[in-house]
Amino acid sequence: xxTMIDFTGTYTDQYQLAMAQVYFLKGRHDRPxxxxxxxRKVPFNGGYAIFAGLEDLLGILETLHFDEPDxxxxxxxxxxxxxxDHLADxxxxxxxxxxxxxxxxxxxxxxxxxxxxxxxxxxIETLLLNILNFQTLIATKASRMRLVAGDRALIxxxxxxxxxxxxxxxxxxAVIGGFDATSNVRAGRDYDIAVSGTMAHSYIQSYDxxxxxxxxxxxxxPDDCVLLVDTYDTLASGVPNAVIVGLEMKQQGRQLxxxxxxxxxxxYLSKKARHMLDDAGLHDVKIAASNQLDEHLIKSLLDxxxxxxxFGVGTSLVTGQxxxxxxxVYKLAYADSAPRIKLSESMEKITLPDRKQVFRVHNExxxxxxxxxxxADETDIAVMHHPFDPLKSFAIGKYQKEPLMRKxxxxxxxxxxxxxxxxIARYSRKRIDELPDEYKRFENPHIYKIGISDRLxxxxxxxxxxxxxxxxKEGMR
Amino acid sequence: xxTMIDFTGTYTDQYQLAMAQVYFLKGRHDRPxxxxxxxRKVPFNGGYAIFAGLEDLLGILETLHFDEPDxxxxxxxxxxxxxxDHLADxxxxxxxxxxxxxxxxxxxxxxxxxxxxxxxxxxIETLLLNILNFQTLIATKASRMRLVAGDRALIxxxxxxxxxxxxxxxxxxAVIGGFDATSNVRAGRDYDIAVSGTMAHSYIQSYDxxxxxxxxxxxxxPDDCVLLVDTYDTLASGVPNAVIVGLEMKQQGRQLxxxxxxxxxxxYLSKKARHMLDDAGLHDVKIAASNQLDEHLIKSLLDxxxxxxxFGVGTSLVTGQxxxxxxxVYKLAYADSAPRIKLSESMEKITLPDRKQVFRVHNExxxxxxxxxxxADETDIAVMHHPFDPLKSFAIGKYQKEPLMRKxxxxxxxxxxxxxxxxIARYSRKRIDELPDEYKRFENPHIYKIGISDRLxxxxxxxxxxxxxxxxKEGMR
Numbered sequence: 027x028x029t030m031i032d033f034t035g036t037y038t039d040q041y042q043l044a045m046a047q048v049y050f051l052k053g054r055h056d057r058p059x060x061x062x063x064x065x066r067k068v069p070f071n072g073g074y075a076i077f078a079g080l081e082d083l084l085g086i087l088e089t090l091h092f093d094e095p096d097x098x099x100x101x102x103x104x105x106x107x108x109x110x111d112h113l114a115d116x117x118x119x120x121x122x123x124x125x126x127x128x129x130x131x132x133x134x135x136x137x138x139x140x141x142x143x144x145x146x147x148x149x150i151e152t153l154l155l156n157i158l159n160f161q162t163l164i165a166t167k168a169s170r171m172r173l174v175a176g177d178r179a180l181i182x183x184x185x186x187x188x189x190x191x192x193x194x195x196x197x198x199x200a201v202i203g204g205f206d207a208t209s210n211v212r213a214g215r216d217y218d219i220a221v222s223g224t225m226a227h228s229y230i231q232s233y234d235x236x237x238x239x240x241x242x243x244x245x246x247x248p249d250d251c252v253l254l255v256d257t258y259d260t261l262a263s264g265v266p267n268a269v270i271v272g273l274e275m276k277q278q279g280r281q282l283x284x285x286x287x288x289x290x291x292x293x294y295l296s297k298k299a300r301h302m303l304d305d306a307g308l309h310d311v312k313i314a315a316s317n318q319l320d321e322h323l324i325k326s327l328l329d330x331x332x333x334x335x336x337f338g339v340g341t342s343l344v345t346g347q348x349x350x351x352x353x354x355v356y357k358l359a360y361a362d363s364a365p366r367i368k369l370s371e372s373m374e375k376i377t378l379p380d381r382k383q384v385f386r387v388h389n390e391x392x393x394x395x396x397x398x399x400x401x402a403d404e405t406d407i408a409v410m411h412h413p414f415d416p417l418k419s420f421a422i423g424k425y426q427k428e429p430l431m432r433k434x435x436x437x438x439x440x441x442x443x444x445x446x447x448x449x450i451a452r453y454s455r456k457r458i459d460e461l462p463d464e465y466k467r468f469e470n471p472h473i474y475k476i477g478i479s480d481r482l483x484x485x486x487x488x489x490x491x492x493x494x495x496x497x498x499k500e501g502m503r
Numbered sequence: 504x505x506t507m508i509d510f511t512g513t514y515t516d517q518y519q520l521a522m523a524q525v526y527f528l529k530g531r532h533d534r535p536x537x538x539x540x541x542x543r544k545v546p547f548n549g550g551y552a553i554f555a556g557l558e559d560l561l562g563i564l565e566t567l568h569f570d571e572p573d574x575x576x577x578x579x580x581x582x583x584x585x586x587x588d589h590l591a592d593x594x595x596x597x598x599x600x601x602x603x604x605x606x607x608x609x610x611x612x613x614x615x616x617x618x619x620x621x622x623x624x625x626x627i628e629t630l631l632l633n634i635l636n637f638q639t640l641i642a643t644k645a646s647r648m649r650l651v652a653g654d655r656a657l658i659x660x661x662x663x664x665x666x667x668x669x670x671x672x673x674x675x676x677a678v679i680g681g682f683d684a685t686s687n688v689r690a691g692r693d694y695d696i697a698v699s700g701t702m703a704h705s706y707i708q709s710y711d712x713x714x715x716x717x718x719x720x721x722x723x724x725p726d727d728c729v730l731l732v733d734t735y736d737t738l739a740s741g742v743p744n745a746v747i748v749g750l751e752m753k754q755q756g757r758q759l760x761x762x763x764x765x766x767x768x769x770x771y772l773s774k775k776a777r778h779m780l781d782d783a784g785l786h787d788v789k790i791a792a793s794n795q796l797d798e799h800l801i802k803s804l805l806d807x808x809x810x811x812x813x814f815g816v817g818t819s820l821v822t823g824q825x826x827x828x829x830x831x832v833y834k835l836a837y838a839d840s841a842p843r844i845k846l847s848e849s850m851e852k853i854t855l856p857d858r859k860q861v862f863r864v865h866n867e868x869x870x871x872x873x874x875x876x877x878x879a880d881e882t883d884i885a886v887m888h889h890p891f892d893p894l895k896s897f898a899i900g901k902y903q904k905e906p907l908m909r910k911x912x913x914x915x916x917x918x919x920x921x922x923x924x925x926x927i928a929r930y931s932r933k934r935i936d937e938l939p940d941e942y943k944r945f946e947n948p949h950i951y952k953i954g955i956s957d958r959l960x961x962x963x964x965x966x967x968x969x970x971x972x973x974x975x976k977e978g979m980r
Contacts, residue, residue: 030511031508031667032507033507034689036688036689036691036692037507037687037688037689038662038688038689039660039662039663039687039688039700040686040698040699041686041700041701041702041703042703043688043700044700044702044720044724044727045702045705047723048706048719048720048723049709052723054709059705059709061705095505099688099691099692103698144709148705148706151703155664156662156664156667157667159663159664160666160667185514185516185633186516186628186629186633186636187632187633187636187828187830188633188666189637189665189666189667189669189673189822190508190637190638190666190668190671190673191508191633191667191668191669191671191672192666192668193633193669194667195666195668196666196667209516209517209518210514210516210517211513211514211515211516211520211577212511212573214513214576215513215572215573215576221517221580222517223516223517223519223521224521225518226519226625226628227834227835228538228625228834228835228838229525231838231844232526232536232839232843233839234839242525242529243521243525246524246525246528246529246583247521257845258846258970289847290848341827341828345822345827345828347827347828348825348827350822350823351664351822351824356705357704357705358704358705358708358709361705361708362709362710364711366709367708368704368734370766371767493735
């Protein structure tokens with residue numbers, strides 16, 4: 027795949043390089059480290075998130091290096107020459123275990139694990155968070171719109187309001203979350219996703235009259251003609267002119283594909299427009315709507331029986347409003363030959379130590395019931411414990427358990443061929459269908475259960491106790 | 504300047520290409536068009552915005568073209584071969600008038616104007632909005648934090664939570680808005696902005712004890728040593744260990760630069776830490792703070808007299824929370840040898856027609872008073888009218904008026920050398936100082952006046968009347 031972003035080794039936070047230089051000069055850099063990527067809060071107060079960005083990340087890691095301007099810049103900043111030689115030879119040679127891209131993911135459990143020498147693992151942290159946090163946020167947002175839109179078309183119109191080239195990834199993530207197409211041509215080109223778009227108000231304005239503008243468009247694009255009807259007056263001018271062109275096209279054996287509403291009361295206007303089109307016998311002409319839409323407005327329009335066939339969504343999709351960011355973090359779980367834990371005054375913020383696996387527990391009907399975090403060498407789990415509440419545990423021996431973390435990269439090379447965005451989207455759709463409805467509602471969704479295995483709980487509690495015994499109130503390691 | 508983003512002609516919305524193909528095949532593409540870039544709402548409910556992104560935009564436009572994969576992709580999508588030949592020769596040859604980057608900008612008045620053949624002008628729309636909307640949002644957010652932080656240091660820590668490679672531009676825009684440095688090394692490299700960063704919790708965790716981790720760091724980075732003190736227990740472990748290292752460094756004739764707090768009650772902890780450092784005679788050791796900060800939290804900390812010398816800001820800065828996007832638009836003002844207007848049921852949304860200039864009116868004390876939009880050939884304006892309220896007008900003949908829109912690009916070439924980010928930031932600072940305080944407060948800021956000249960008002964009103972006379976309720980053109 028071609029890509030428009032030239033990631034290099036300096037696409038990282040300065041402190042990663044500062045720490046790496048210390049590790050290098052102190053001879054600690056060859057020791058393997060394990061970091062877990064996970065998040066703490068489901069975006070949009072929803073019940074699930076859709077994991078996205080993995081294929082991009084793996085593709086970038088396979089070729090990531092410090093180029094000459096990188097090294098020259100770091101030299102100019104006074105970094106150690108031997109360390110710079112080490113960076114000039116940088117290549118990611120680590121192993122990655124990951125959830126499948128497009129899968130449902132939930133708070134506190136590892137989504138992806140990096141095992142590499144500690145310099146490599148630190149240097150890629152910023153890049154990894156930058157790619158995965160954003161795409162997961164947007165895929166999740168898109169998925170919420172898909173839930174309410176049913177089988178109506180959803181098109182990403184957001185590039186102009188996206189955060190610069192972040193829009194490139196937003197268009198990809200939107201398709202993973204269930205969008206059908208994007209207006210973003212470059213994303214369509216590089217990711218092989220469907221591209222869609224028709225005309226702007228300026229097109230109509232550039233003509234002396236709307237009807238001529240419509241006719242020119244229908245002549246040049248007879249098979250993909252969607253007319254924007256709200257430049258002057260939707261019901262008095264736009265729709266009547268579209269009806270004229272629709273009937274002219276019909277006489278020529280062509281089919282006007284649709285009209286688009288981009289302002290005003292979309293419920294009222296779409297009903298009126300549907301009547302006017304139907305009265306003219308133009309039953310097959312679709313109605314598209316856009317203008318500051320999000321999942322709540324789409325739901326409201328459909329609750330009002332607005333006869334809209336296609337929704338174009340911009341700002342709220344590509345920026346993930348109102349959340350703006352997924353709070354994904356990357357925490358050390360193993361280093362220097364020992365499991366590591368990060369303590370905190372709040373139990374919820376204490377990390378899970380050591381190398382781990384995550385199992386998904388399916389209930390009797392095959393639907394998803396819980397995710398259980400275990401140590402990496404555990405193969406079956408009879409009991410899952412609530413991660414923080416010592417009084418809660420559940421027997422899960424009889425249920426089907428699916429291991430979720432798969433090795434996707436070893437020695438810095440992908441183990442399987444890249445998946446297309448469409449394959450990822452199909453997988454995501456399947457998983458969403460397996461999730462019971464109560465986790466998918468917008469208001470107070472059911473909280474998906476995350477548990478930990480008996481052995482992981484014992485190891486975590488042992489480390490907490492050990493740290494507390496060192497005499498420091500919050501532990502030492 | 505090197506850049507990490509490979510913009511090509513397909514970095515646009517599909518409808519731009521659809522319209523362009525119609526213009527081309529209908530022989531309308533050589534006619535010049537004029538588009539204005541402006542926004543309607545000041546972000547963050549503030550009183551001003553800081554214009555940013557111009558130098559990036561001009562640099563991209565100078566080399567923008569459709570590369571071979573672009574053309575191949577569009578051919579595969581069935582676009583007309585003659586039109587594709589036209590795109591293969593695409594080069595932006597238009598003229599751009601613009602406000603200075605870093606200047607204060609306000610709603611409804613043109614910020615930038617593009618004059619080009621209509622195909623070129625349409626194709627660059629998406630790119631232009633994508634770059635300018637985002638950087639203006641972030642520079643404005645940064646500026647608000649600078650207002651409250653006084654002369655304390657502000658560092659951008661946001662790359663991990665940024666919208667993918669949007670973070671690259673966020674780091675640049677943050678400096679324009681008044682930030683001192685970024686953690687984002689690649690942005691530092693390409694934009695020559697200061698880079699800053701020290702250590703993460705994982706660094707401390709990777710050691711068996713905090714003190715050894717601190718000592719290693721101070722040995723390797725004796726001149727830039729900031730110690731993160733909250734990995735285990737800030738006051739019981741982190742600060743005491745930092746004091747030990749600070750005193751050891753002092754004995755060696757070195758200076759511990761600072762400590763960083765990244766959790767807990769930053770007001771309380773910073774005061775306690777300051778006392779502990781001062782009691783040890785470490786008066787010069789600075790205190791840095793981070794953790795979900797924004798302008799309101801920084802203000803609150805300083806209102807509580809928290810002795811914090813440096814603020815690291817991430818998510819809220821680089822995503823522009825809670826706004827997520829500037830609502831900048833790009834509207835046709837002239838095409839096909841005539842001024843153009845976009846009508847709307849709300850007067851506020853009717854556009855200003857024709858080629859225009861914007862004058863800034865300075866009051867008696869030299870401070871900023873109003874911006875007045877005039878026709879491009881007007882040189883002095885005696886009266887400014889309220890844009891929508893026919894009863895309001897002001898005599899402004901006696902005041903100094905500064906033309907704001909300068910020609911920055913002609914025949915697709917920049918007319919002046921690119922400015923550095925620092926030069927732009929200095930200019931912005933000067934402008935902010937010229938703005939009276941009542942526009943800078945966060946709660947109900949004074950609304951900066953925007954007026955229109957007598958001639959522009961007459962031309963706009965004539966066009967509105969003409970359109971209404973055509974018999975369509977909202978006009979025809």
